[in-house]
Amino acid sequence: MRLEAVGRRYRARGPWVLRGIDLDVPEGALLRVEGGNGSGKSTLLRLLAGIDVPTTGRITGRPRTAYVPERFAATLPFDAAGYLVHMGRVHGLCGRQAAARTEEWLERFGITGFAGTALDRLSKGTAQKVAVAQALLAEPELLVLDEAWAGLDTAARALLDEAVTERVAAGGTAVYVDHDPRRLAEAVPRRHRVAAGRLTDGPGGADEMARVVIEAEGTGEPPAALPPHSWTAGPAAGAPGLLRIRVPADRADAALRALLDADPPWHIRAVRSTGGTSPSGAVR
Ligand SMILES: Nc1ncnc2c1ncn2[C@@H]1O[C@H](COP(=O)(O)OP(=O)(O)OP(=O)(O)O)[C@@H](O)[C@H]1O
Structure with missing residues (x-):
């Protein structure tokens, strides 16, 4: 999905809440949206979820989407x-x-x-x-979560963390706002900040956004050396015996090594990069 020059204001001649937003939302991406109170985070998420439309600009390539609203x-x-x-x-x-x-x-x-x-x-x-649950049950291609963890107990928060990382490892996309800066930090989200109506890359910047998705086939347990929350296995990954791993680009070699060194070794079926500035494409 792609946002091009998207702007939103709620009244004709009113203030622009968002303006000139260009954003790529690739498959398999995990995006965290940050910003101060009233900066326009929820407005952006409603546009991404398709329950609101831009005043100017356009949004193309919308996947099957589910949304958890702030309220x-x-x-x-x-x-x-x-x-x-x-x-x-x-x-x-x-x-x-x-x-x-x-x-x-x-x-x-x-x-x-x-x-x-x-x-x-x-x-x-x-x-x-x-x-x-209504957002997760249909396994959407794009999951938009506006403070969805707020009000959940500890077990439910952990379940939601797990469900989101599973969706992303399986090739889905998730965009979220949450007040806890550590939320899904282990899954290394791309971070964007809304301020003064504009969207900027958060700490980390574009180069650190690159992620590698590895698909491997095998019969053993996923290697213990894989980073936590980085993989999904079996039917959730698309087929029995399939392991799908999503890691920051600089951890891809270590993940491949762990798969190849396992006993029995995993057969690497595909490696592709998503996000970041590197070109994406499947390598077999
Ligand atoms: N439906 C609406 N009608 C008019 N103004 C709105 C509407 N929704 C949001 N706004 C205004 O747009 C601005 C951005 O609001 P938004 O809820 O998107 O920000 P936010 O960053 O999510 O805020 P918070 O962190 O407080 O949830 C605010 O000034 C808000 O008052």
Whole structure:
């Protein structure tokens, strides 16, 4: 997806909240958006999620997208399970898949007991889990998370961390805002800062954005030497026996070495770079 000269203001002749935003959102990228209060982070995320449109400029190449808003409006006339099934259908799942994923995510978040509870009667924490589950259950190509961790308990926050890194390792893209500077830091996000309506690269800059995705086939356990949260395995990676690893470019050699030195060694199926200033392309 690409943003070209995107601007947004909420009133004709009102102040520009965002202006002249050019941004590439490549597949397999993890983007963190930072900025002060009221700087326009949520505005940018709503544009990325496709629930708002730019006043000027254009957004092209939108993938299948799911969004967790900063505030979940739990006013729809559904119970928790009914809402998740409905959202699964909205995201393109068939009825049976939507029901199965609903059951799975209610269980993963430990809220199966609230399946039949009306949305507006859920506690804030449980409602937030439902808000997050609706975005994760359809395995979107682009996941947009606006402070999605806020209000979740420790176990649910860890589950969301894991789900996001899994999506990204599987080739999806995630964009997030979170007040905790350490959020997903181990997964080494590309950082962007919104200030005075403009978007700049955060600390790190373009050269450090390059990531390498490695696909390997094998039968053993993923090597312990791989960085934590860097890989996804089996069906989540696209096929049984497949391991998909996403690491900063400067750690790719070490990851390849760990795969080749494993017993039995992993067969390297593909290596490609994403983001950064280096050209991307598959190498076999
Ligand atoms: N729907 C709206 N109508 C009018 N003004 C809006 C609307 N949404 C946001 N704004 C204004 O746009 C500016 C940026 O708001 P936005 O919520 O995008 O910032 P933010 O960086 O996410 O803020 P915070 O960190 O406080 O959540 C603010 O001045 C806000 O008042």
